[in-house]
Amino acid sequence: MNSVEPQPPSPSAGLQAVEPGAPPRPADKYDAPSLVGNQGQKRFHVMAKPSGSTCNLDCRYCFYLSKETLPNGPGAGRMSDEVLEKFIQQCIAGVTGPEVVFSWQGGEPTLVGLDFFRKVVALQKQYGVPFNTLTCVNRFNARKPLDVYRFLRREIDSTYLQFIPIVEYRGFEKTAPHTWNNDALPRDGDPEARPGHPHSIVTDWSVDPDDWGYFLCKVFDDWRGKDLGKVMVNHFETLVAQHLGLGSQLCIYSEFCGKGVAIEHDGGVYSCDHYVYPEYRLGNIRDQRLDTQVFSRTQVKFVYAKNETLPKYCRACPFLSDCWGECPKNRIIRTPDGEPGLNYLCAASRHFSRTPFPRWTALSRTCGSNPCNPENGCDLFNLTIRCPSLTQSDHATDRKHRKPTKHHTDETK
Numbered sequence: 001m002n003s004v005e006p007q008p009p010s011p012s013a014g015l016q017a018v019e020p021g022a023p024p025r026p027a028d029k030y031d032a033p034s035l036v037g038n039q040g041q042k043r044f045h046v047m048a049k050p051s052g053s054t055c056n057l058d059c060r061y062c063f064y065l066s067k068e069t070l071p072n073g074p075g076a077g078r079m080s081d082e083v084l085e086k087f088i089q090q091c092i093a094g095v096t097g098p099e100v101v102f103s104w105q106g107g108e109p110t111l112v113g114l115d116f117f118r119k120v121v122a123l124q125k126q127y128g129v130p131f132n133t134l135t136c137v138n139r140f141n142a143r144k145p146l147d148v149y150r151f152l153r154r155e156i157d158s159t160y161l162q163f164i165p166i167v168e169y170r171g172f173e174k175t176a177p178h179t180w181n182n183d184a185l186p187r188d189g190d191p192e193a194r195p196g197h198p199h200s201i202v203t204d205w206s207v208d209p210d211d212w213g214y215f216l217c218k219v220f221d222d223w224r225g226k227d228l229g230k231v232m233v234n235h236f237e238t239l240v241a242q243h244l245g246l247g248s249q250l251c252i253y254s255e256f257c258g259k260g261v262a263i264e265h266d267g268g269v270y271s272c273d274h275y276v277y278p279e280y281r282l283g284n285i286r287d288q289r290l291d292t293q294v295f296s297r298t299q300v301k302f303v304y305a306k307n308e309t310l311p312k313y314c315r316a317c318p319f320l321s322d323c324w325g326e327c328p329k330n331r332i333i334r335t336p337d338g339e340p341g342l343n344y345l346c347a348a349s350r351h352f353s354r355t356p357f358p359r360w361t362a363l364s365r366t367c368g369s370n371p372c373n374p375e376n377g378c379d380l381f382n383l384t385i386r387c388p389s390l391t392q393s394d395h396a397t398d399r400k401h402r403k404p405t406k407h408h409t410d411e412t413k
């Protein structure tokens with residue numbers, strides 16, 4: 001969860017946990033952050049929703065619009081100056097690691113106009129600040145991986161690419177993750193475990209698991225052939241890092257998650273951006289400090305649950321250390337033998353892990369430094385220092401392919 005890795009206290013340590021209004025009890029691993037206190041660095045991230053779910057668009061696939069009408073949810077509104085100031089103060093005070101990051105989301109930021117963002121991108125380029133594109137991969141664009149990837153590379157000139165697979169449980173508007181009926185979940189391979197079926201477990205626009213695996217493999221091959229060393233793609237970067245013995249850079253592929261909480265316009269704090277439901281409300285910064293909530297026992301349990309709730313099928317999976325059961329909110333199907341808690345995207349993860357596996361294992365070995373030390377100039381992790389063995393041919397290929405075009409290639413041709 002943070003640099004203060006929660007370690008289960010030794011039974012012989014005899015540590016006691018004291019919670020307000022409760023008798024002292026023997027401490028366990030969920031108490032680790034509160035026992036460590038300020039002796040270690042605290043690092044966490046908060047996704048701020050200053051305008052809640054208010055938006056002037058009507059994207060059917062948006063996971064957040066329904067928060068406005070969610071019973072006992074955050075409702076509609078704007079973050080007041082008081083909450084804003086408290087949030088900024090508490091975030092700066094609560095994070096004691098080297099970097100404090102603010103992220104603003106929710107609502108529709110393009111209300112300020114597209115020209116504004118064109119200027120932002122131009123200024124960022126002028127001052128050498130890289131921008132990052134985040135592309136949602138849904139049931140439709142997942143079938144056009146190269147069109148999507150080449151558009152982002154050639155027309156947007158993005159060099160930091162994030163892809164997020166859209167997976168939404170049917171009924172996500174009111175049903176919190178893990179409150180669903182396990183007996184009603186389809187098994188891996190059932191038609192209900194794909195979008196488009198009348199009784200599908202997901203919305204119609206959710207990505208098909210096979211298409212997501214296909215998308216990742218096709219983009220991986222294009223990136224490997226033309227852009228390795230110059231372009232960062234979140235899924236590839238993190239898997240190469242994991243094979244180099246480094247930690248996952250994406251929460252979904254981590255053994256534990258939970259250091260990225262969300263704050264709503266009213267100051268309400270939730271376990272994760274995807275868990276803004278009353279069941280996962282940690283508190284309100286008006287009543288309790290942000291870092292106290294982030295390192296609370298409730299949230300630490302959330303952290304551990306990503307691993308502790310894995311089905312046996314995942315524990316026996318050869319790709320466990322790459323995938324770790326992906327995001328818990330997507331664990332909406334059952335394993336072939338009927339155990340609940342399997343990830344809806346399991347087929348994609350297996351396919352992607354199996355297909356280019358030898359290629360990224362080779363990538364991970366290329367620099368000869370294991371564990372990797374980015375300060376040595378590894379081209380995968382540092383755009384400004386080129387690794388000749390990896391990129392000489394890539395530079396030539398890149399020049400050929402980077403000619404601006406208004407007509408991106410249809411991959412089917």
Ligand code: SF4
Nearest residue numbers: 251252257258272327
């Ligand atoms: S629940 Fe999913 S999105 Fe949230 S922190 Fe965990 S892995 Fe990441």
Ligand code: SF4
Nearest residue numbers: 314317323325346349
């Ligand atoms: S690939 Fe499938 S079985 Fe393997 S860890 Fe991921 S979700 Fe579990």
